[in-house]
Amino acid sequence: xxxxxxxxxxxxxxxxxxxxxxxxxxxxxxxxxxxxxxxxxxxxxxxxxxxxxxxxxxxxxxxxxxxxxxxxxxxxxxxxxxxxxxxxxxxxxxxxxxxxxxxxxxxxxxxxxxxxxxxxxxxxxxxxxxxxxxxxxxxxxxxxxxxxxxxxxxxxxxxxxxxxxxxxxxxxxxxx
Amino acid sequence: xxxxxxxxxxxxxxxxxxxxxxxxxxxxxxxxxxxxxxxxxxxxxxxxxxxxxxxxxxxxxxxxxxxxxxxxxxxxxxxxxxxxxxxxxxxxxxxxxxxxxxxxxxxxxxxxxxxxxxxxxxxxxxxxxxxxxxxxxxxxxxxxxxxxxxxxxxxxxxxxxxxxxxxxxxxxxxxx
DNA sequence: AAGACCATGTAACAGGTTACATGATTAT
DNA sequence: ATAATCATGTAACCTGTTACATGGTCTT
Numbered sequence: 017x018x019x020x021x022x023x024x025x026x027x028x029x030x031x032x033x034x035x036x037x038x039x040x041x042x043x044x045x046x047x048x049x050x051x052x053x054x055x056x057x058x059x060x061x062x063x064x065x066x067x068x069x070x071x072x073x074x075x076x077x078x079x080x081x082x083x084x085x086x087x088x089x090x091x092x093x094x095x096x097x098x099x100x101x102x103x104x105x106x107x108x109x110x111x112x113x114x115x116x117x118x119x120x121x122x123x124x125x126x127x128x129x130x131x132x133x134x135x136x137x138x139x140x141x142x143x144x145x146x147x148x149x150x151x152x153x154x155x156x157x158x159x160x161x162x163x164x165x166x167x168x169x170x171x172x173x174x175x176x177x178x179x180x181x182x183x184x185x186x187x188x189x190x191x192x
Numbered sequence: 193x194x195x196x197x198x199x200x201x202x203x204x205x206x207x208x209x210x211x212x213x214x215x216x217x218x219x220x221x222x223x224x225x226x227x228x229x230x231x232x233x234x235x236x237x238x239x240x241x242x243x244x245x246x247x248x249x250x251x252x253x254x255x256x257x258x259x260x261x262x263x264x265x266x267x268x269x270x271x272x273x274x275x276x277x278x279x280x281x282x283x284x285x286x287x288x289x290x291x292x293x294x295x296x297x298x299x300x301x302x303x304x305x306x307x308x309x310x311x312x313x314x315x316x317x318x319x320x321x322x323x324x325x326x327x328x329x330x331x332x333x334x335x336x337x338x339x340x341x342x343x344x345x346x347x348x349x350x351x352x353x354x355x356x357x358x359x360x361x362x363x364x365x366x367x368x
Numbered sequence: 369a370a371g372a373c374c375a376t377g378t379a380a381c382a383g384g385t386t387a388c389a390t391g392a393t394t395a396t
Numbered sequence: 397a398t399a400a401t402c403a404t405g406t407a408a409c410c411t412g413t414t415a416c417a418t419g420g421t422c423t424t
Contacts, residue, residue: 029277030273030274030277031268032268033268033269033270033273033274034268034269034270034273034274034277035267035268035269036267037267076281079278079281080281080282082275083275083278083279083281083282084282084286086290086293087271087272087275087290089297090269090271091211091212091213092207092208092209092210092211093209093210093211093266094209094210094330095263095266096263097206097209097210097327097330098206098209098210099258099259099263100323100326100327101205101206101210101323101324101327102255102259102323103259103320103322103323103326104319104320104323105252105255105256105259106256106259106260110260114262114263117262121265143280144279144280146279146348146352147276147277147278147279147280148277150276150279150344150345150348151273151276151277153341153344153345154270154273154341157337157338157340157341158334158337158341160337161333161334161336161337162333164333165329165330165333165334168326168329169326169329172322172326176322
C-alpha cells in the first residue's frame with residue numbers, strides 16, 4: 017500500500033482503537049525500507065505519484081516477533097473525566113451541554129461500528145475475520161458502556177443543576 | 193501538597209483515567225510558580241525536605257478557564273487490540289494466555305474501584321462527592337465492559353485453538 | 369545493618385502532532 | 397474556474413517517559 021492508503025485503511029478499519037498521522041507514517045515507511053523490513057516501488061501505471069510499500073520476509077519475521085511480545089500498559093488519560101473530577105468549579109449546566117455533545121459523538125461512533133460490522137460480516141470467509149471481529153466487538157461493548165455512562169451522567173447533571181437553580185432562586189427571593 | 197503527595201493522590205483517586213510521572217510533576221510545579229499560578233513554601237516542621245504547593249487566585253482563575261474549555265478528543269491507541277488485529281500471524285494459544293493475563297489485571301483494577309467506591313461513599317457529604325462518584329462510575333462501567341469482552345475473547349481463542357489443533361493432528365496422522 | 373520508602377529533581381530520549389509546502393487530478 | 401481530494405513529504409514543536417542522581421528516615 018501507499019502511505020496515503022495506509023492512513024485511509026487505519027481510519028476505516030481500526031479507528032476505534034488506533035490512529036496515525038502522516039507525520040508518523042511517511043518517515044516510518046522510509047525507515048522500514050532503510051532497515052530492510054519493507055520495500056518500495058513506484059506505482060506502475062497512472063499519472064499521480066504513488067509509492068507502494070510491501071513487507072519483506074525480514075519485515076514479517078520482525079512483525080511476528082513484535083506481535084508475540086506482551087503489551088505493557090501505558091498511562092491512561094481521559095481529559096474529559098479529569099475535567100469532571102474538578103467539576104464543582106464549573107456549573108452543572110456546563111457539564112450537561114458537554115455531555116450532550118459527547119453523546120452525539122458517541123452515537124456517530126456507534127453508527128460507524130455498525131457499518132463496519134456489516135462490512136466484516138459480508139467478508140466472513142476471510143481467514144482474518146475472527147480477529148477483526150473480536151477487535152470490533154471491543155469497540156461495540158465499549159461504545160455501549162460509554163452511552164450508558166453518558167445517560168447516567170446527564171441525569172446527574174440535571175439533578176445537580178436543579179439544586180443549583182433552587183439555591184439561586186431562594187437567595188434571589190430572599191433578596192427581593 | 194508536595195509533588196510526592198500529588199503523585200500519590202493521582203494514583204489513589206484518578207488512576208482509572210489519569211496518570212502522571214515525576215518527570216512531569218516536578219518541572220510543571222516550578223513552571224506554575226514561575227507563572228504565578230501556584231506558590232511554594234517549605235514544609236513547616238519535620239526533618240525531611242518537603243516543598244508544599246498551593247494554588248493562587250490567578251491559578252484558580254486559569255483552572256476555571258481550562259475546565260470550561262471543551263475537550264478535543266485525542267488519538268486513541270490500544271496496543272493489545274492492534275496486536276489482535278494481526279492475530280492470525282500468531283497462534284490462538286498465545287492470545288489465550290495474553291487474554292488470561294489481561295483478565296487478571298482487569299479483576300485487580302475492578303477490586304481497586306470497589307475500594308475507591310467504599311471510600312467515596314463514606315465521604316458522601318463532601319461537596320465534590322457527586323463529581324468524584326460519576327468519574328468512578330465511568331471506571332466501573334468500563335471495567336465491566338472490559339471483563340465481558342475478555343470472556344468473549346477467551347471463548348473465541350479456545351474455539352480457534354481447537355480448530356488449529358485439529359488441523360495439526362490430521363496433518364500429523366496423514367504423515368505418520 | 370539492610371531494605372523499603374520518603375522526597376526532590378535533571379537529562380536524555382522517544383514518540384507524536386501540527387502546520388507548512390508542493391503539485392496533480394477529479395468533480396461541480 | 398474552483399473546490400475537493402489525491403498524494404508525498406519536512407520542520408518545528410510539544411509532551412511525556414525512563415533512567416539516573418542524591419540523600420534522609422523508618423522499620424525489621
